[in-house]
Amino acid sequence: MTLKKILKSDIKELLRQSAKEWEVYAPVTAEEGDTLFTRLPKEKGKLEKALQGINLKDEWVVISPKDAFFPQLEDMFHFDKEKIIDTPSPSKKLIFGVRPCDAKGILFSDEFFKKNYEDKYYLSRAKDKLMIAVGCLTPPRPEACFCTSAKTGPFLESGFDLQLVDAGGAYLVEIGSDKGSEFVNAHAKLFKNSEKDEEDKVKKIKSKAAEAVNLKVDFEKALEIMKGKNDFTENYERIGERCIYCGGCLYVCPTCTCFNVLDDKKGDKGVRRRNWDGCVFRGYTREASGHNPRDKKSLRTTRRYEHKLKYDYSATGMSGCIACGRCLTSCPVKIGMSKFIEEITTGKRTM
Amino acid sequence: MDKKLTTCIYCGCGCGLYLVEDGGLVVGAYPSVKHPVSKGCLCVKGWNAYEFVNSMERLTHPLIKENGKFRKAAWDEAIKLIAKKFKAITKESGSNAVAFLSSAKTTNEENYLMMKLARAVFKTNNVDHCARLCHASTVVGLAATFGSGAMTNSINEFEEADCFLITGSDTTAQHPLIGSRIINSVLERSAKLLIADPRKIELSKYAAVHMQQKNGTDVAWVNGMMHVIIKEGLEDKAYIALRTEGFEALKELVREYTPEYVEKITTIPKEKLIEAARTYATTKKAMIVYSMGITQHTTGVDNVKSLANLAMLTGHVGFPSTGVNPLRGQNNVQGACDLGALANVYSGYQKVTDPTARKKFEAAWNVEGLPGEVGLTVTEIISALGNGKVRGLYIMGENPMISDPDQNHVRECLEKAEFLVVQDVFLTDTAAYADVVLPAASFAEKNGTFTNTERRCERIRKIIPPPGEAKADWKILCEVAKACGYKGMNYNDTSEIMEEIRKVTPIYGGMSYKRLDPHGLSWPCPSLEHPGTPYLHKDKFSKGKGSFLPRPFIEPKENPDDEFNFILSTGRIYWHWHTRTMTGRTSTLEREAPAPYVELHPEDAGKMGIRNGEKVKVTSRRGHVELAARVTGKVAVKSCFIPFHYREAAANVLTINAIDPIAKIPEYKVCAVKVEKI
Amino acid sequence: MKNDYLPHKAKITSIQKESFDTNTYKVVFDDKKIKDTFDYKQGQFAEISVLGVGEAPISITSSPTRKGFLEFSIRNTGKVTRAIHDLKVNDPLFVRGPYGNSFPYDELKGKNLYFIAGGIGLPPLRSLINMVMDNRKEFGHVKILYGAKTPDEVCFKKELEEWKNIPNTEVWLTVDKPCDGWGCSVGVVTELWKETNVHPENAVAILCGPPIMIKFVIARLAESGFKDIDIVMTLERYMKCGIGKCGHCNIGEKFVCIDGPVFTYNQVKAFPTKEHAF
Incomplete structure (x- = not known):
């Protein structure tokens, strides 16, 4: 170089x-x-x-x-x-x-x-x-x-x-x-x-x-664990209960790409817009009929962690988490990806 | 592209957020990392605070109603019409035939100008705003006991407290960034959480003790806690002796409030009351936190005084991470009160009945004959429209059609208004009754200051111009004053208004714009050298000695009976703000909570054969609404809860216009209803 | 760069009332080029807009064998579909697509087919049903098992009669709450197992309906001896973009909008289990 x-x-x-x-x-x-x-x-x-x-x-x-x-x-x-x-x-x-x-x-x-x-x-x-x-x-x-x-x-x-x-x-x-x-x-x-x-x-x-980077977690192990059979229901339920559903972790995540689409108009003129959206919101998956496959908080939490650490990785070979730590620093109740990884790799309770 | 720090428009937390402008559109809201409240975080409303600003439904031109229909009008025409009508009315029927509703959504500067317009130009004290509907009891109750009607401590002190007594505040829903500090304190520092709330709130799951009192029995359980504390000798004797007065009377009054007696009134098991009393009394850093569940009662002032008594009894005022902490609802309800948009005070709580204060303002405003009698309050103003005593009403940024109690009564009164002006960002339900509608700038389109719940006066900053011909509220008020012939309301920008405020308002005396950069100052801040006051009553109370003002328990105005056999309580939910004019136009928020509902206990729902989601009819003596049942253990048996945000099933059709005799606050938290399956 | 998000203007040429809350809208694109090139397969969907209100994914219910127009059978249930129900003949609709995968077709040839639908679940199957009916001889025995809440809710009443009259084709109807003069069965769709044989031999079952119905139908099919791979279903999810970007319809690694909406039951079984009711 x-x-x-x-x-x-x-x-x-x-x-x-x-x-x-x-x-x-x-x-x-x-x-x-x-x-x-x-x-x-x-x-x-x-x-x-x-x-x-x-x-x-x-x-x-x-x-x-x-x-x-x-x-x-x-x-x-x-x-x-x-x-x-x-x-x-x-x-x-x-x-x-x-x-x-x-x-x-x-x-x-x-x-x-x-x-x-x-x-x-x-x-x-x-x-x-x-x-x-x-x-x-x-x-x-x-x-x-x-x-x-x-x-x-x-x-x-x-x-x-x-x-x-x-x-x-x-x-x-x-x-x-x-x-x-x-x-x-x-x-x-x-x-x-x-x-x-x-x-x-x-x-x-x-x-x-x-x-100088002090915070260390076993990232590779986490990806392996997430890839295989696992049951983190307790973690997901606990995190889902603690979460206050601000959406901050998604909005600040450099790899979050979800969006909502909205129309607005006045008279004949109007516009279609899109804006940041995220999987922690209940309405994100609620169908017009009222049926909602991810109505439960724990399922939405599951989605978030599995998406980043399991599905993105298996689909692209790249983890959806790039370890910036922003989800933690922008979380009003101190939930973060690094803490989740620590929980699943060490069994310790961090949140 | 521009990014500017401003203050969130929603709750009283007053988070710092950067609005992002690109191509004339407000395309984002990012939390400020360095702001002491937000610290890189926001709640969902804050994160989405940019969206409604861009709505194409924004008002862009003045409107004048002709033959029952609105037509576009020029500013000049609209302002002249307002001046003409208001002058004619006051000439015919006297100064008090007009009234002004100011707004806790607008800036300090604008609230100041609104009360100046009412008082200096029209010589009436008929100026009030929605604080009347939320924390009027606080202003009265805490002023009487402590000498200052505001939150005693500051938001970051929640991070150090070891005990919270939370009552009548669904904190995570209404003040999310205070709620989150409480959650973190409980989970990470093992702080003890005591809750007194008829509903199971989000925080209940973290509570060491949750006392689910019957609605409207707050004085009883607070007196009960004091009874236990005194009985067990846990009161702070030295503090009481040194810093307070009137203890003997309190001791006498609470003597009869034994845990057994309190249990009868409130249904709180005596063991819980005793445990809560002991925990609160024996924890040094213990904060009382309350909100509308305490204030919105016919005994609102009594409730507040009782909490103040409890805090003084245990020496929990005047230190960090203690105090009595009313969480102010609106982004600027603290400021609107501070700046005198109240019927009885000028800015800085200087009484209109005090001749010295009047003289001071007469001199400052260069007018004569400021009125000395207290004006009409929000609900009184609306009723006075109905009986013709008030003929002209000017409403800035409020929506009483949805927000005031007893909607049918409000509608009748608004219909009778001879001349109604509404100034807002959207054509609200109230604006539909107006004779003149004036398009106002949103928070993204003007400069000014908001004062958050911790008395922090902080800047909002203009990032885009208002849409169409809309104008900042302060500019509009100045134009109205000018058209009425008053020469004392000319300002080039909002900092000039603040300079005037500083001169006449001791608690804001040191708050120049320069000093408010970047994150504001908490009042009292009397001089340019003063660093501001994070917590009040250090060493001594604002009024000298703190006064114990013991109050006996009084039943709410309307308890359930055989026909109207449910207690209804109303309130807010996390996803929406007040009458939904902004959050209803915010896609994420509206999607999360698109429709009105009533919470019913499973036992009651079961008895009536009502399934979750089914439509039910809720009827009070004043009207009825139809909405979906939400079957949930959050509410107690034989009680129900309706969020008041929805015009489609307005909770305030049902609520009662019974008011606290001193604070004049309506009893939104208790009325009797019946629930029927449709 | 092509912008897949831009819808094309089309015109409603007819509106057919199907049930108390469902209409079939026949639409034709204004632009001849789009009209001629809009090739779709059975089971695909399109994104339909009412400008200023919003956009919703809607199954194309016409058969690809019938050219020059598209049909959408739309139930009045959300904001966008409500707005569509306010439209009249000659009003514009904006359409983009087609999106998603499709029902198998060649693989079904020679097989006995069971179309099993509940309520608004029949419209997504209509495209394939009509395609089969248009090439009737290439398939084995066909049974359509259809359950609705009330007779009012039954869609495609006229077509159900027509299908019934096609040789080797049976239509079985059931409703939860019958009205006077209702001549068919009463009860949920699995009740029809009592009325007619559901036999797995050389057969494929194609399902669409509310999750709770799917759950019971799958159990019943399994009891009857159907293999997972011979159960095909089309799923509904809340979606915005239709092209695998907005994220709403994600299940596990899949996007219902591009990997679906048609899945075999053995694919569905591999989804994160707690996210579906069956």
């Missing part, structure tokens, strides 16, 4: 240049304190203001950049009387500063939205994307990140176009694809060649970063 280098002080310039060609999504710290992935504005003044807030520190960003492709709410099409007007296809996107686990989530969703029927809304946004990942030196959600257990971080081995390795004053840049290479060439002035010893340095940084 060729290793390049970019000075931290050149990041803003890189983004400034990129914003001309790309729709750039990057972590920006808002005036009110939280860091969120945001599309950088094209207009110069606004862009400069946004660039001031660019934040590549290891911070808890509440929603992964999945919303660049699959927003919480989006228009599917408009209609006027009986005429249907499709929404325009968006331009190509650069996801800058995506974390390794989140990048895995995006790659997972790419496959899902491609499979069988193609989902035009997602794919038209995702197909020409460029992902510039940044590895985590320390876990952004220290109590919850367990990427080393699932081998989804703190650095990517593949799947990225470029990956930034924080080496103090500069980022060492790994090139993971032709697209990534083209991007480096297009901004050749900013990307410098690395020194000889810097490949070693990358290795050291990565191994230190991996050591």
Whole structure:
């Protein structure tokens, strides 16, 4: 792998240049304190203001950049009387500063939205994307990140176009694809060649970063257990009872793709929209007749864990859990995938 | 694309959430990680708070009713008409012939302006809002005992408490992010949970003791707990001596409330009462948490005073993770009270009957002759429409057709209104009776502040422009004032209103917008240097010494009899908000709870041959509704519960307009009904 | 990129009342190209929209052997179907599809067929039934066993009469609550076992109905000696997209919308057991 280098002080310039060609999504710290992935504005003044807030520190960003492709709410099409007007296809996107686990989530969703029927809304946004990942030196959600257990971080081995390795004053840049290479060439002035010893340095940084991830679970064992015959009824019932059905774990999950569809209209004009939905909700499976195959809380809980750890894995070879820990950090009653894995692999009660 | 921190529009938790704007659409609501209440979490309503904003049913133009039908009107025309009518009415029939309903959904600034409009421009104290229907008893009861009618402690203190006494609050449904803190405390820190509630609520499964009292007998069990505590010598004698007054009278009154006597009144087994009393009294960090189940009674003020007595008796006020904690329902019901959208007080609870306060506001507003008598309250205003004493009514963001007791009575009164203005985001059931409808901006479309249940005044921030010609409520109120010839309501933005509020409202004195960034401050915050007050009554009560105000048990107004043999209680559910104007337009929420229902105990359902899901008719002396039966052990035998959200089977057709004599709050929690199979 | 979510405008050309709450809507696409290329198989469904109200998955009840139009037999039960019931002839409907797998057809040739349906479960079978009737000689003996709550609820009354008159074809009806003059059986659909032989030899049973009915019918078929693989059913699930994306109709690894709605009983048995009533 060729290793390049970019000075931290050149990041803003890189983004400034990129914003001309790309729709750039990057972590920006808002005036009110939280860091969120945001599309950088094209207009110069606004862009400069946004660039001031660019934040590549290891911070808890509440929603992964999945919303660049699959927003919480989006228009599917408009209609006027009986005429249907499709929404325009968006331009190509650069996801800058995506974390390794989140990048895995995006790659997972790419496959899902491609499979069988193609989902035009997602794919038209995702197909020409460029992902510039940044590895985590320390876990952004220290109590919850367990990427080393699932081998989804703190650095990517593949799947990225470029990956930034924080080496103090500069980022060492790994090139993971032709697209990534083209991007480096297009901004050749900013990307410098690395020194000889810097490949070693990358290795050291990565191994230190991996050591910094404290939370460890036996992920592989969990996948094995879920694949085989098992009975976790007690766990599912207990978790289902504890859950307050906010949907947060699904909304924040980088691989959750479920949506609801809703119509709205006024007079002749109207719109069909879709928004995030999830399997923990009772109404999610309730049929018009009133029959509901997952009426019970425990069955909905079962669905959630089996989907991520069993069905996704058996269908794609990839677990639906990418070990970001967000389900735990956004759960008001502290339910989380890592805790569930601990329960089924050790028999300990964690929730 | 823009992402801005704002405050959730639903309950009093006041979670910080980022609204996400893209292409003019509000496409998301994400929890703030750094906000002290949300901490990266939200409840399902918060997560979905973006959706209704985009509804194409939003009001986008002023409407004027002509020959029984609405037509689009220009702003200028609508405002002029309002000014003309209101001026004519007051000229003919006096200032008190008009009234104003403010709103706990709107901002502090807007509530302040609404009461300023009523008082400064129209010289009436007929201004009130729905706090009257939820926590009027709290404001009165806690002010009398402690000196301050608000939640004593703060939300994060729930994470440290070792005991909770929860009564009349279905906390996980109504204040989910407080409910979750209670669940975590019980499950992870072994905090003890005591519940007194006629219904089995979600939290009941975590309770060490669940006392299922008969509806409307709260004073009795609270007195009973105090009886046990005093009998066993568990009261905090030093605290009582040092910080309170009137203990002897309390001791005298609760003497007769023996566990046996209390069991007779409340049906609570005496062992449970004793255990609850001991646990509460002997745990240092013990919080009393209550809500509408305590306040919405003809004895609402008595109930609140009794809880305050209990907390003082055990020395549980004035320390972290203790106190008496009324959970305020609406996102800004605390603020609407603080800012004086009440018939008896100006902002900061300064009494209209106090000449010094009047003088102060006359000077600040540059007017003369502010009225000194207390105005009409919400339910009184509606009734006064019926008997012609109030001829013109201006309603901002409230929907009394669905939310007020005895709907048929409300309808008759609204029909009789000579001139009704309704200002809202949707054409509500109430707006249908209006002569002029004004389209208001939603919380996503304006700036301002909300004050949450823990007295935290925090910012809301505009992320998109209002739809069509809709305008922020504060702008509309200013235009009305101007059209009426008043020159004292001109502001360029909401921070200027807050500057005025600061000057006249001591508890908000230090709350400049600059200081409210990013996560707000809790009042009292009297000066720009003051850090705010997470918990009240530290070292001494706001009023000096805390007053024990013992109250005897009084029966509810309407108990069941042979014909109307069920007790009906009404309330909210997790998925919906109030009259469903917003949550009914939120797909996930509406899907979870699309239809009205009545909860019936399996024993009663069995006797009547009613199956789960079957339609039943529920009748009170005031009307009837038809809705699906939900057969569940959540309610006690011979009682039933109906969520009040649904216009399709409005619970408030049934409820009684009997009110607490002091707080004027209606008894939503007890009335007599009969249930029939259809 | 093709957008599979966009529905095509069609027009209702006739509305046939089938029962007190079910109508059959005959619709024809406006666009000739779509009309000509909309090839579907027996047992597939389409997503039908009333713009501004919503979209719902509805079985195509016409037979692929009858060209140029689509038929949907729709019960008035939810928000979208209620809106469809408010429509009149010549009103537009928006349709996309066809989706899902289909009933086996070639595999059924030469077999004896038992169509067993309850209530609104008959419409999803109608497409296949009519296809069989149109090629009647290629199949063995056919029995249609149909149960409804009341005579009012019985769908396709006219067609049931027609099918009855086709040689080697029997129609057996039963209702829970009969009315005066009801000439057929009374009771749930399994009561019909008393009236007529249900024999597994060279036979396939094709089922559709409410879960509780399916449960009892499967038990009865097993008793009668039917193998799991010879029991075929079409499942209903709440769904939004119809194309395996929205997630609502997930069962285990399967999506009812793309892997189904037609499953054999041995496939159904492999589903997570607690999620279905049978």
